[in-house]
Amino acid sequence: MPTSARRTALVTGASTGIGEAFARHLGSRGLDLVLTARDEGRLHRLGDELERDHAIRCHVVAADLVHPDSPDAIFERLNNDGIEVDVLVNNAGYALSEDLIDIEWPKVQDYMQVMATAWLHFIHLFAPPMAERGWGRILNIASLAAFAPEPPGGLYSGLKTMMVTTSRGLRVRLRPRGVHVTAVCPGFTYTEFHARAGMPEVEKNLPSWMWQRSDAVAREGWNACERNRAVVVTGRINRLLRAILAVVPPSLAERGTPRSVKDIRSRKAGDAKSDRRAV
DSSP, X not given: OOTTSOOEEEEETTXXXXXXXXXXXHHHTTOEEEEEESOHHHHHHHHHHHHHHHOOOEEEEEOOTTSTTHHHHHHHHHHHTTOOOOEEEEOOOOOOSSOTTTSOHHHHXXXXXXXXXXXXXXXXXXXXXXXXXXXXXXXXXXXXXXXXXXXXXXXXXXXXXHHHHHHHHHHHHHGGGTEEEEEEEOOSBSSSXXXXXXXXXXXXXXXXXXXXXXXXXXXXXXXXXXXXXXXXXXXXXXXXXXXXXXXXXXXXXXXXXXXXXXXXXXXXXXXXXXXXXXO
């Protein structure tokens, strides 16, 4: 990134977890920020902190990406404020606590809006101006799950696979115009993700060597995008797991896959009703 240029990054799901880590990382590099998520209070606290610590400008736009018009509303607001987005971090997302067969259809529709539509909508809006200016960075936060078998009735892995393959195609399309596109694929990461999905005991039940800090994910993801890598699996252990999944026959890999989404949830999770992380 040219040091003389003042760039602006839009981070979705910026109030917590990997989104917050990307906001902190990019802010520390001197980028102005547009922070969006549902939790306006958290966004303002984060924005105030980053402005104070890094002498940057932070713009807060509270929005729920379940609503199909949210990307358009954000785009229009930034245009009206004269803010050009140079870096787009599509991080917002969450996990369902039930599978497709058991969950109410309106919840599936909301899930698909956030996980399959909103991030594409942001790219459709912000990539053309990046290409016109001849510089841009798009990071789509996918998952190591994109390379693993989907638990029966699940949707998460398949949607992350879509994100990875779509990112590859977009990278080829936009690369001649100076726009880098990278799918960032973390594994288990210390965030609120699993607790919000009704799986609070996952962190305790898995060994610490399987986990990565969100700031490490942000750092590796950004470095990969700067190098214009199509896909990056963050963390040494996750790269090893990815290599194993690439050679293990699907039938064998499926033997270690939970029988359903419910089987992933800890018995100690209780009746947690909230299955959405900050978006």
